[in-house]
Amino acid sequence: xxxxxDFDVIRRSLGYLFLEGMTFTLTLTALSAVGxxxxxxxxxxxxxxxxxxxxxxxxxxxxxxxxxxxxxVIFWFYFLVPYVGQWVTGASRPVSVGxxxxxxxxxxxxxAAYFSEIMRAGIQSISKGQxxxxxxxxxxxxxxMRYVVLPQAFRNMLPVLLTQTIVLFQDTSLVYVLSMxxxxxxxxxxxxRDGRLVEMYLFAAVVYFTISCVASFGVRRLQARISIVR
Amino acid sequence: MSYNWxxxxxxxxxPGGTGTYFDMLLSGLWLTIQTGVxxxxxxxxxxxxxxxxxxxxxxxxxxxxxxxxxxxxxxPLLVQLFLWFFVLPELLPRSWGLWLKQLPNxxxxxxxxxxxxxxxxRVAVQLAAGIASxxxxxxxxxxxxxxxxxxxxxxxxxPIAYRIIMPPLTSEFLNTIKNTAVAITIGLIELTxxxxxxxxxxxQVFEAFTAATVMYLLINIVVVTGMRFLERRLAIPGYxxxx
Amino acid sequence: MIEIRHVDKxxxxxxxxxxDCTTAVAKGEVVVVCGPSGSGxxxxxxxxxxxxxxxxxxxxxxxxxxxDPRTDLPKLRARVGMVFQHFELFPHLKIIENLCLAQEKVLxxxxxxxxxxxxxxxxxxxxxxxxxxxxxxxxxxxxxxVAIARALAMDPIAMLFDEPTSALDPEMISEVLDVMVDxxxxxxxxxxVTHEMGFASKVAHRVIFMDKGEIVEDALREDFFGSPRSDRxxxxxxxxxxx
Numbered sequence: 001x002x003x004x005x006d007f008d009v010i011r012r013s014l015g016y017l018f019l020e021g022m023t024f025t026l027t028l029t030a031l032s033a034v035g036x037x038x039x040x041x042x043x044x045x046x047x048x049x050x051x052x053x054x055x056x057x058x059x060x061x062x063x064x065x066x067x068x069x070x071x072x073v074i075f076w077f078y079f080l081v082p083y084v085g086q087w088v089t090g091a092s093r094p095v096s097v098g099x100x101x102x103x104x105x106x107x108x109x110x111x112a113a114y115f116s117e118i119m120r121a122g123i124q125s126i127s128k129g130q131x132x133x134x135x136x137x138x139x140x141x142x143x144x145m146r147y148v149v150l151p152q153a154f155r156n157m158l159p160v161l162l163t164q165t166i167v168l169f170q171d172t173s174l175v176y177v178l179s180m181x182x183x184x185x186x187x188x189x190x191x192x193r194d195g196r197l198v199e200m201y202l203f204a205a206v207v208y209f210t211i212s213c214v215a216s217f218g219v220r221r222l223q224a225r226i227s228i229v230r
Numbered sequence: 231m232s233y234n235w236x237x238x239x240x241x242x243x244x245p246g247g248t249g250t251y252f253d254m255l256l257s258g259l260w261l262t263i264q265t266g267v268x269x270x271x272x273x274x275x276x277x278x279x280x281x282x283x284x285x286x287x288x289x290x291x292x293x294x295x296x297x298x299x300x301x302x303x304x305x306p307l308l309v310q311l312f313l314w315f316f317v318l319p320e321l322l323p324r325s326w327g328l329w330l331k332q333l334p335n336x337x338x339x340x341x342x343x344x345x346x347x348x349x350x351x352r353v354a355v356q357l358a359a360g361i362a363s364x365x366x367x368x369x370x371x372x373x374x375x376x377x378x379x380x381x382x383x384x385x386x387x388x389p390i391a392y393r394i395i396m397p398p399l400t401s402e403f404l405n406t407i408k409n410t411a412v413a414i415t416i417g418l419i420e421l422t423x424x425x426x427x428x429x430x431x432x433x434q435v436f437e438a439f440t441a442a443t444v445m446y447l448l449i450n451i452v453v454v455t456g457m458r459f460l461e462r463r464l465a466i467p468g469y470x471x472x473x
Numbered sequence: 474m475i476e477i478r479h480v481d482k483x484x485x486x487x488x489x490x491x492x493d494c495t496t497a498v499a500k501g502e503v504v505v506v507c508g509p510s511g512s513g514x515x516x517x518x519x520x521x522x523x524x525x526x527x528x529x530x531x532x533x534x535x536x537x538x539x540x541d542p543r544t545d546l547p548k549l550r551a552r553v554g555m556v557f558q559h560f561e562l563f564p565h566l567k568i569i570e571n572l573c574l575a576q577e578k579v580l581x582x583x584x585x586x587x588x589x590x591x592x593x594x595x596x597x598x599x600x601x602x603x604x605x606x607x608x609x610x611x612x613x614x615x616x617x618x619v620a621i622a623r624a625l626a627m628d629p630i631a632m633l634f635d636e637p638t639s640a641l642d643p644e645m646i647s648e649v650l651d652v653m654v655d656x657x658x659x660x661x662x663x664x665x666v667t668h669e670m671g672f673a674s675k676v677a678h679r680v681i682f683m684d685k686g687e688i689v690e691d692a693l694r695e696d697f698f699g700s701p702r703s704d705r706x707x708x709x710x711x712x713x714x715x716x
Binding site for chain 1: 233300301303304305306307308309310312313316317320321404408409410411412414415422425426429435436439442443446447450
Binding site: 367368370371373390393 | 623
C-alpha cells in the first residue's frame with residue numbers, strides 16, 4: 001500500500017520541521033499557557049471579587065470568548081493587534097507586530113477564558129475557613145489570595161490546567177490559517193513543495209499524537225500522585 | 231484609529247453576483263448550522279456507543295473505548311481533517327480514492343464526519359462519567375429484576391445518565407458548531423470562511439468579523455435557550471440532577 | 474428452595490469475603506441473616522441471585538444452579554425478588570412505571586396486564602394514590618414499600634431483602650416492617666439481611682449469624698434468642714439489644 005510513497009522526505013526535512021516548526025509550536029504553547037493562566041486567574045478573581053460590575057465584565061468576557069470559534073478569534077486579532085499597537089504607541093500607521101506576537105496575544109486572550117473557569121473552580125473548591133483563618137491572622141485580601149488561596153487552588157487544579165495546556169498545544173496548529181511556520185505549517189510547506197501530502201500529514205499526526213499521549217499519561221500519573229498525598 | 235468604517239458594505243453586491251455581502255454571510259451561517267448539526271448527530275451516535283463500552287465490565291470493551299477516545303483526543307482537529315481529506319483517499323484502493331476525491335461537497339462531508347468523530351470522543355467521556363456517577367445499586371436493581379444488560383442500559387441507566395449530562399452536552403454541542411470553522415482549511419466556506427472572503431473582497435475587515443461574531447453569539451443564545459427548554463421538559467420531579 | 478453450599482468469595486487475591494458458607498432456605502421459610510457490618514451478609518445475599526460472582530462452591534435456586542455458565546441468569550433473577558438498602562427505584566420513571574418495566578420487558582406481559590398487577594400491589598402496600606408520582610416525591614419509607622411492590626409484581630418464588638430498613642429514618646421503619654411481616658405470614662420464602670431483631674423474633678424461622686465472612690451460627694429462632702452458642706453472637710446480640 002505504501003509502495004509509491006517516499007518516506008525519506010521526512011528524514012530530509014527533520015531539521016526544518018523540529019528546529020523551526022516544533023520550536024515555534026512549543027514556544028507559543030508555553031508562553032500562551034503562562035500568560036493565559038495569569039490573565040485567567042485575574043479574570044477569575046474579578047468574577048469572585050464581590051464587586052458586581054467587575055464580576056459582570058469578567059463573566060461577559062469569558063462567555064464572549066467561549067462563544068467564538070478559535071479560527072475567527074485568530075483572524076480578529078491578526079487584523080486588530082496592529083491597530084491596537086498604533087493606538088498604544090501613538091504611531092501614525094497601524095504597527096506591524098509580526099506573526100508570532102499576534103498569535104501569542106490571540107492565544108493568551110482566548111485561552112484565558114478557559115483557564116479562568118478552571119481557576120474559578122479551584123478557588124471555589126477551597127473551604128471558606130481558609131480565607132477566614134488568613135483574615136483572622138491579619139492578612140489583607142491581596143495577601144490572603146497571594147499566600148493562602150491561590151497556591152492551594154493552583155495545586156489542586158494543576159492536572160486540569162495541564163490538560164488544558166495539552167488542548168492548547170493542539171490548538172496552536174490553527175495558526176496554519178495565517179500560514180505561520182508552526183510544526184503543522186512547516187510540515188504543510190514541505191508537503192506542498194515536494195508533493196508529499198500523505199507522508200507529511202501522516203508524520204505530523206504521529207508526532208502530535210505521540211506528544212499529546214505522553215503528556216496526558218504524565219498528567220494522569222501526576223493526578224494519581226496528588227490524590228494519594230491528599 | 232485610522233480605520234475607515236463602512237457599515238453599509240453589507241448591502242453592497244458581493245462579487246460573484248449571488249447577492250449582497252450580507253447574503254454571503256447568511257449562506258455561511260446556514261452552512262455552519264448544517265455542518266454543525268450533521269456533525270453533532272455523528273458525535274452523539276458514536277459517542278454513545280463508545281461511552282457505553284467504557285462502562286462495561288468486559289476488559290476488551292473498555293480497552294476499545296479507551297483506545298478510541300485517546301485516538302481522537304490526542305490529535306489536533308485540523309490534522310484529523312487533513313487525514314480524512316488529503317490522506318485517506320490516497321490510502322484506499324485507487325478507484326475508491328478517485329470516487330472520494332470527485333465527490334461533490336467533499337469538504338462538507340469531510341467536515342461533518344471529521345468534526346463529528348472528533349467530538350464523539352468527548353461525548354463518550356461525558357456519557358461514561360454520567361453512567362459511572364449513578365449509584366451502583368441502579369444497575370444491580372435492574373439486573374435483579376431480570377433485565378438483561380442491554381435492557382438495563384436502554385431503560386434505566388441511559389435515560390438517567392443523559393439527563394445528568396445535559397449541561398456538559400450543551401457545551402459540547404456548541405463546541406461542535408464552533409469547531410466546524412476549522413474546516414475552512416479544507417475549503418469549506420462556512421460562516422468564518424465567508425467573513426474571511428468578505429474581508430478579502432471588500433477590505434472591510436472589522437465589519438465582516440463583527441457580523442460573523444454576532445451570528446456566532448446568536449447561535450449560542452439559540453442553542454443554550456433550546457437546551458434549557460429541553461432540560462426543563464425532561465426534568466424529573468423532585469430529582470436533582472448534576473449533584 | 475435456596476441451597477448455598479461451601480461458597481467462597483475473594484475480592485482480589487488477599488481479601489476473602491465469604492468463607493465456606495453453607496446453609497439453606499426451605500420453601501415458605503423466613504431466614505434472617507445478621508452480623509456486624511463487613512461480615513459478608515450483604516455479599517452472601519447478592520450471591521444468591523448472582524449479582525456478585527463467587528469463586529467456588531455452588532448455589533442452587535429452585536433446582537437451578539446459579540453459578541452454571543449455561544444458566545439463563547436474567548430469567549432466573551426475574552423469579553427472585555430483591556429489595557435493596559437504598560431502594561433503587563428508577564428515578565426517571567413514575568411509580569407505576571417502576572412496577573411495570575420488568576413485567577413488560579422481562580415477563581412479556583401486556584401493558585394493561587402489568588398496570589392492573591401494579592395497581593393491585595400498590596394498593597396492598599397502601600400507596601395507590603401515589604402511582605403517578607416520581608420516586609423522589611415520596612418519603613424513604615414509601616419508596617421502600619414501592620420497591621417491595623416492584624419485586625412482588627414479578628410473582629417471585631422467593632424474596633431477598635438486603636438491609637431494607639437501615640437507610641430509613643426511625644419513624645419510617647415500622648411501615649416497611651409491617652409489609653414484610655404480612656408477607657412472611659402469607660408464607661413467602663424470605664431471606665432477610667437485617668439488624669431488626671424485633672422482626673426476627675416475630676416472624677423468622679431461623680437466624681443466621683455471620684462474622685468475618687463465616688456463618689458462625691445457624692439456629693432456630695428460639696435457640697438463637699434463648700442462648701446463642703457462640704461468644705461472638707452473644708456479644709453481637711448484647712450490643713444490639715442493650716438499648
